[in-house]
Amino acid sequence: MTPPETPPAAPLLQIRDLVVRYGEIEAVRGLSVSVDAGEVVTLLGSNGAGKSTTLKAISGLVRPAAGTILLEGQPLEGLKPEAIVRMGVAHVPEGRRIFPGLTVRENIMLGASNRSGLAKRALRDEVEAMFDLFPDIRRFGDALGWTLSGGQLQMVALARGLMAKPRLLLLDEPSLGLAPVIVQAVFAIIAEVRRRGTTVLLVEQNARMGLSVADRGYVLETGRLVLEGEPQALWANDEIRSAYLGGRTRPELAV
Numbered sequence: 560m561t562p563p564e565t566p567p568a569a570p571l572l573q574i575r576d577l578v579v580r581y582g583e584i585e586a587v588r589g590l591s592v593s594v595d596a597g598e599v600v601t602l603l604g605s606n607g608a609g610k611s612t613t614l615k616a617i618s619g620l621v622r623p624a625a626g627t628i629l630l631e632g633q634p635l636e637g638l639k640p641e642a643i644v645r646m647g648v649a650h651v652p653e654g655r656r657i658f659p660g661l662t663v664r665e666n667i668m669l670g671a672s673n674r675s676g677l678a679k680r681a682l683r684d685e686v687e688a689m690f691d692l693f694p695d696i697r698r699f700g701d702a703l704g705w706t707l708s709g710g711q712l713q714m715v716a717l718a719r720g721l722m723a724k725p726r727l728l729l730l731d732e733p734s735l736g737l738a739p740v741i742v743q744a745v746f747a748i749i750a751e752v753r754r755r756g757t758t759v760l761l762v763e764q765n766a767r768m769g770l771s772v773a774d775r776g777y778v779l780e781t782g783r784l785v786l787e788g789e790p791q792a793l794w795a796n797d798e799i800r801s802a803y804l805g806g807r808t809r810p811e812l813a814v
Contacts, residue, residue: 569632571596571758572617572727577626579612579782586612588782590626594727599749599759601769603793604779605802610762611653613779614729617760618650619643630727644673647726653735653762655716659705663696666704666715670722689718693748710741717748721757728752730761734768746772770794 570593579587587609594600602610615621617628619640628635635643640650649670657666667686671677677685690697693714699707707715713733720728733749734742742765750772753759763769770776770790778786778799786793793799 568596570594571598571631572760573627573629573632574613574617575627575629577613577616577628578624579609579616579621580624581612586782587616587623590779590782590784592777592784592787594758594760596726596758597756598774599753599761599772601761601763601773601776601790602779603763603766603769603776603799605764607781608779609782610779611731612782614650614652614731614760614762617643617727618648618729620650641673644723647724648729649720649723649725649727650729651716651720651731651733653731655709655712657704657707657712657715657719659703661704662701663704663707663715664700667718667722670719671724673723685722689722692721692751693718695744708741710737710745713737713741713745714748717745717752721752726758728757728759730759730763732762732764734763734765742768766794766799 572594574590574592577587577590578585590609590613602613604610612621616623617635619635619638623636630646630648633646664686667689668682671682671685690700696711696714699711704715717733730749733745737745746768749759753772761769761773770793773790776788776790776793777784778793786796786799
């Protein structure tokens with residue numbers, strides 16, 4: 560007798576029919592996406608597509624008007640951001656948001672604030688492990704946040720997010736405002752994070768870089784899902800190439 564097939568594992572993150580509004584503007588319109596454990600999934604789209612709003616809805620920074628957001632089957636919608644962090648979701652927002660008056664080391668340590676009971680020595684050891692992953696910022700460990708460049712700030716923000724030991728890492732526009740050589744360095748680190756098994760939902764306008772580290776991608780336009788698939792298939796799509804290589808522009812919302 561043939562043994563019964565094992566049912567597929569449920570996604571780590573499941574979003575169904577998500578709607579988010581800012582006043583009269585519907586920023587996310589019935590969005591359904593999923594992320595399996597160990598995957599890197601990229602959300603692509605122009606400004607106003609609803610990408611960042613989707614991450615904010617997952618992390619509790621905005622409240623959905625409708626739909627469900629499940630982390631391993633547990634609903635997130637309606638929870639406070641600190642509760643969602645405790646459930647294993649770390650959000651590295653657009654703009655990095657490093658504390659300028661704290662040192663790099665102190666900023667990174669703040670990422671472990673959800674892990675109560677962590678011994679000081681263990682905390683110091685984990686910060687050193689972050690410096691191993693981000694060697695370019697090791698020598699700035701005692702420098703204040705305001706003294707760093709954009710690329711260095713992005714690395715500190717990533718390290719701080721990883722200090723939470725998240726089950727799901729949300730990355731919002733990690734390439735924004737960075738020189739091409741720094742973008743390459745940041746995405747090399749994201750690729751290493753992927754190799755270590757961290758599950759990542761990545762928002763990115765740089766389609767080439769965003770798809771280079773992804774297992775799958777979704778394309779959003781004005782809050783709606785318009786395409787999904789594996790990176791090679793998406794990049795081979797003429798509409799994707801023309802939209803992201805300057806062939807045409809997309810309408811934008813101020814969201």
